[in-house]
Amino acid sequence: MTTLTSPVQDAETQPETTRRKRLLAASVGLWMWPALTTLAIVSLRIDGPQLGTDELVTSDVARRSLGQTLAMLHNVDAVHSTYYVLMHGWMTVFGDSETAMRMPSALAMSGTAALVALIGRRLFDARAGMCGGLLFALIPVVSRFAQEARSYALVVMAATLATFLLLRALDAPRRWWRWVGYALCVVVVGLLHLIALTVLAGHFALVAYRARQEGGGVLWRFCLAALAGAAGVIPVVVLGTSQASRQLFWVPEPDLWGLADFWPQLFVSGLCAGVVITLAAMAWKERRDALLLCFTVAVLPPFVLWAASHGDVSYFRFQYALFTVPAWTVLAGAGLARAARSWRTIAVALTVLGLLVLPDQRRMRGEFEHDVPHNADYQAAARTIEKYYHPGDVAVYVKGAPWMLDQGVRYYLRPGLKLREVFVATPAAENNELFPVYCAAPVACLRGENRIWVVVPGNDPDPLNAVPASQAKALRAQYTTSGTAPLSGLTVALLERKR
Structure with a gap:
């Protein structure tokens, strides 16, 4: 009703x-x-x-x-x-x-x-x-x-x-x-x-x-x-x-x-x-x-x-x-x-x-507003590596607070392109830390790689000066620097094995 x-x-x-x-x-x-x-x-x-x-x-x-x-x-x-x-x-x-x-x-x-x-x-x-x-x-x-x-x-x-x-x-x-x-x-x-x-x-x-x-x-x-x-x-x-x-x-x-x-x-x-x-x-x-x-x-x-x-x-x-x-x-x-x-x-x-x-x-x-005062150009570093990449290439990233060069470059590399880090013994995720564990004897971690990409903070003419001494010594003994790319806040270098 x-x-x-x-x-x-x-x-x-x-x-x-x-x-x-x-x-x-x-x-x-x-x-x-x-x-x-x-x-x-x-x-x-x-x-x-x-x-x-x-x-x-x-x-x-x-x-x-x-x-x-x-x-x-x-x-x-x-x-x-x-x-x-x-x-x-x-x-x-x-x-x-x-x-x-x-x-x-x-x-x-x-x-x-x-x-x-x-x-x-x-x-x-x-x-x-x-x-x-x-x-x-x-x-x-x-x-x-x-x-x-x-x-x-x-x-x-x-x-x-x-x-x-x-x-x-x-x-x-x-x-x-x-x-x-x-x-x-x-x-x-x-x-x-x-x-x-x-x-x-x-x-x-x-x-x-x-x-x-x-x-x-x-x-x-x-x-x-x-x-x-x-x-x-x-x-x-x-x-x-x-x-x-x-x-x-x-x-x-x-x-x-x-x-x-x-x-x-x-x-x-x-x-x-x-x-x-x-x-x-x-x-x-x-x-x-x-x-x-x-x-x-x-x-x-x-x-x-x-x-x-x-x-x-x-x-x-x-x-x-x-x-x-x-x-x-x-x-x-x-x-x-x-x-x-x-x-x-x-x-x-x-x-x-x-x-x-x-x-x-x-x-x-x-x-670079989110990375003041370092102004690190991770994107340009990734593009540089992609441009000259050869299959089998590996990498050395100088890492330490407040630098996150490894994570920055990896983030901007194209999907599927992964570079093994030469001197890393245990990755950060497996180490339950923000930082990985590095090889105690760097020379023993080199496996005869033909080319190594090195990414370091700053723009030193010799990029290996920014690499930890023991790692730099191992690299200088077996590799020569074939090219460098100074970028904002960092440098990308390519090392080639000595003949």
Whole structure:
């Protein structure tokens, strides 16, 4: 039987339905436009830069079997274990091209832009959220690490999601499942990068303020969720701490000037840093709790890193605090929304900022931007070898941190062309390490090969000067250099057996 409704009921129901549809459309548009704008910007020339050292490590480790990867993590890089496992699955499905390897980072930064908009709406209003999300899309450092096959972009998204989930939990603190969601997100943050757990300092400041204002047991709920989340990463903490001195021995201890120079590095643009911080300062009259959260998340972690870097190990790298950038853009979005009187003014301001940072955006997409300051042209080295390759050729790659010449050249060699490494006794994957085991007696590893390709860092006229002494001695005794190709950051040489 059909239910009949009167014209009066239809008139009452229709406006309410229309209003809900408009609210839904506005809510979707709030996060969708910043996300799509960010994705469009960061996808531009995503395959332009050659793989950097860290990306080559990602490529090498993620292509190993899961068993080999897990075995390696007991010796090195345990702090990146979650990322390597994720990338192993991703590359199994989508391949290992530059675009495929970098796309998770691009998608993560796009998701972060959406979260920035949603957080801005919760803390201020929808206008501020939209401004913050669009500002985030324009920041050069976002493009830089959205185009890098490392965990930093995923860390940024996870830490920002944790902030968003905390705000939702604070909206209804008695709903325990919201705190469970927050705790699980804290686990993910720690698994992706332990240092990102410093975001909890900012979260604690907000919760402590709310507890003083409202009470209701919110503080103990937060502490329980945060501690449960942090406890979930204890195995990574134990392994990571034991490996820290080996992995970060080269990071210098920061002085006071390093702390002052941190902010331009964080945005990879002094101009952009100045604009964002100025806009953030213009939001100073907004809600106190909102300002407290954004300010503490943006500022406290770098100071914690700086203070912690005066012991045996220094952790003071701007990449490790990249997750603070969304907090700056939330504040900057609120400042821009407050200063601008119309959407037209906001559009003009964003356009001007986009034009001002355009040189930095172009620089982020430079061919060697991911391998500064070495600027090693692995692609040209691979093309050189391919051009003059003869069946039976073998190779010697001079390897050692931070150089990854073997992985770089192998990555860019055409599929099917594999050069046996003469002096490698045990490959890195079988050694459960990032580096292989070399022959103890190099001369015994030579098998009468007619031609050997040698790839070394730098452009020394005699490339064998860069080869370890024992290996160079064995090569000089039996081979002569028939040709060299000095390239950006490295040299390719062809040795031929003496007659």
